[in-house]
Amino acid sequence: MKRPGSRDETVETRQIPEDDFVAERTKLLGSSLSECEFNFNQSVEIQNELPQSKKSVYLVQSRESVQRPLLLASVMDSDFQAHLSSISALASQGAEFICSQVANAHRTHDPDIASGGSRDGFESVKGSNVLSFSVAEIGQIVAQAPTPSQVRLDVGDGRKLAEFALATGFTSVLGGSPLGILDLPVSLAVDSVHNWQYVERLVGAYEARNVDVLRAFKTVSESPIVPPSVAISQLVLNSLFAAEQGARHLLLIVASNLHLCQDVATVRVVKRLAGEYAERYGFNTEIYSGFQIWNGPYPSNESDVSAILVLGAITAALSGSHVVDVPTNGQIGPLSTLTSRDIIHMTKASLVIESMQKYPDSSALHLEESLIEAESRCLLDSLLNAGEGSLPSALESAVKSENLSIPVPGLVPSSKYAVPIRDNTGAVRFFNTASLPFSQEIKDFNKECVAKRVESGSWNYEYEAVLWDTSAGQFLTKSISELAFN
């Protein structure tokens, strides 16, 4: 196996051999519920019999011509009946792509807590206890949804869940990979490398039988703002890891930083770089871009929340994203009066207004793209080199180094982690690049941005600006007289 050197050089890759995969699969499913004794051909048949309207890849591809992102909404109910009802409700309200979220408890391998989530008629856990559902029940989710169904797998071991979901007609798998659980203990993420290789191999097995599966990844971070190069590096590494095992249709979803030009640039760069690196490895992939509306803390006032949601929808539309991931009412905070219906109606109306429009090509956009691209290449090349040609090793090394972890600034007082900060215009830069392998030029640029920001504000100390940025969106409603005359 060669190391990935120059951009023109391709490298040999290693897919789990068919026999090994089948053996592991038999072992995995054999130890599971008896209901899982379906054969793979039958699962492929179920997928092939789905109508076009339920096929994720088909729908996402149609966005190319429609020029409006597909509206992706999530269902998090742990009770099965409530889960089904929410799917119907979201679809009738305008959601075009629905994701079933897995219960938090499953993420830490605690199925007992997950299955107890809906016990006694109330939901004590957030997310579906889908592993506790029977295969037949999981199949009902697909039957209920008039849209394509996606399952989110940010767990340590997503093998069974991926098997069940794909066998019952889910056409998209979101999350997972060791980099998808960076917010969990490092050891758990490291141990999960092989499990995720299996999931990607499973997706590859469907693809090999001409079943299109949309493998989707999101940026994962504890911090509400993430420097674009870190997000892109996570997503490109994940996409390579998946593509190596045969995944072909890759949806890479970047999270909003609430900066229009930078967010548009990030969406464009992630698509370009993922394609370029896949080509370097010789992978046959189709890359789609997604945009997640603000993933940080939301204010409680409905009008304030609405502005954040609409800005996200507008950015998604103007960036040419294939998919926009809208938050649920649960995600925007318990105090919000906005319902899921409100959120979907609002974001969809924004998407319709902006449809067919795109952010114009400008030198400012190109400059931002080149900055993001330069930083991303530094990170990616360094991480890939650390894997010495092996993508799983590169991933493991990335997890262990914690280079792609961005904790909430202020909570982890360690110089080990990179710390993000907004510049004068609100774009996200590095306050501290920690041990990230950036060139001196990139480090100097970020330092300049910080200096300008600190100069322009009335901060008592530099780090105050960093802390302020973590609560972005919460204190913006002051009038001129409050600011100027008080």
Add this chain to the structure above:
Amino acid sequence: MLTMGVCEPASRALWPHEFQYLQRHNFVSSDESKFGSNGGTVKNDQSRPTVKNEQWSIDRFLRVRNDEVLTQADTDLKDVESGVEAHLKLKPHQHADVTMRVGREMGITVVQPRHGDTLIAIQIAAMQSLEEAGADILSTVTDPYTRQLEFANAAKALEESERVGRSMVSGYPVVAMGVERTKEIVASVSKPCSVRMASKDSRLAKEIYLAAGYTYMFMGPVQNLAYEKWATPEALIQNYQYDDRLIAYYGELGAPVVKEFPATLTGTLVPPCIAVASSLLDAMLAVTQGVKHIVVNYGMLGNLVQDVAAMRVLRTLANEKLTQLGDDLEIYLAVPQWMGDFPHDDPQAYAVILNGAFNAAMGEADEVITKSLDEAFGVPSKQSNAAGVRTTRQMLGLLKGQRLEDSPELEEEIDDIRLSVNAILDAVVRLGEGDVAVGTAAAIRGGIIDVPFSPNLCNASRAMPIRDLNGAVRWLDPGDVPVPDSVRLRHKHLVGRRLKTRPEKSPLNLVTEDITGFSKGLSVDRSTPREHAAR
């Protein structure tokens, strides 16, 4: 005595009710039936006052004030100097010129909502609520009776409202209220107070608002084409010359007043060149009268690049044209959020409001005029109005420091609008032989300035707009608007692409779809698969 005249029809047949109105007022005779079976011709042009773009002398101003304005109704108005005194007693943050200047210096967009209520207590409560929501300037919308100079009816409506304890008409009856009561509004809030009213003759109302301490005025003659069916352009120009001379007089006496020149017109698919030219012409007429604090205005259409381009052209041309006419000007740019049809659904209304706030931020507007969640229903509640302010403020805050950068696409759109506006302004100057007032009136009558869907009988109504595939507003037919050939061809091409994708619909069907696009079309894609394929 009113100098207001009634307009003769431009070139179309009259509807029966129009004909009856003109006949009642002795402007037509039934035997002159040139305009079809139901109509008649205008007898003469007696209603057309002579206008000239020159500054009124104080003598002329005071003569008109005493003979024509103060005699319109019994009020507690005193001389102009008393009004100026009220202004001098205001705190700095109650002066609109200070707010506009501070906003610009701090890089913060001024937010101004609208609200008009008949009862003063409710009006004050609403303004206080808007102030709390983050508004920088608090407006008062005038009631329709006062706007139509039906002061007796306004007084009656006020009396009835007070009797039942709720507003029986929408808007504040300023003439019936008078100066002293209106001062209570100014005293109840800590922000500058502004007037928003469209009227063929707002002279008396403006006198009262100014005397009460309002420091932000609104409206110009061309904009009134969207509201006034019968008024002639000449009469509108003359009345607004008075308004502007009054504002300038306050300034000369040490009480600066800001004047905004809206150009939302009918609020329905008004192509940017008409809106920009309209605001500029109204502002040019005002600068001649001595107005120093100018807010030009562009009503947003929803397409990011087109809206930002129009804002850039308006700002550039305002600085270029207005500074040739007056010294020491402060020129600002205001953008009202979408003025057309609104969705009934609150979340969708938020989307429309925020699209306006977003485009305003990207175009670096100095001021945003906000909408409420209740636009589809009528007069907004104070809560829904406050929500419009707050959500706008939040969007502006999120985008602080950001702008739409230069790009070839933006440049192309700027060229399109600038060339068309310059062609209109050149035609105005040519028609008026150098006099903008004469030229403006002639341009309206001649269809050079043609406001789509205007009810005004002097408006040619020959031009027809339509959206292109990207949602930008283009000319389906520019009528007699002097659109340069290059722009005409571009629009023809862009509109043609859309028409080709919908052969089953007539162009006018598509225009109708566009008119109701924001109220009915936000839950479905605007374009069809064929339209997508055409891209």
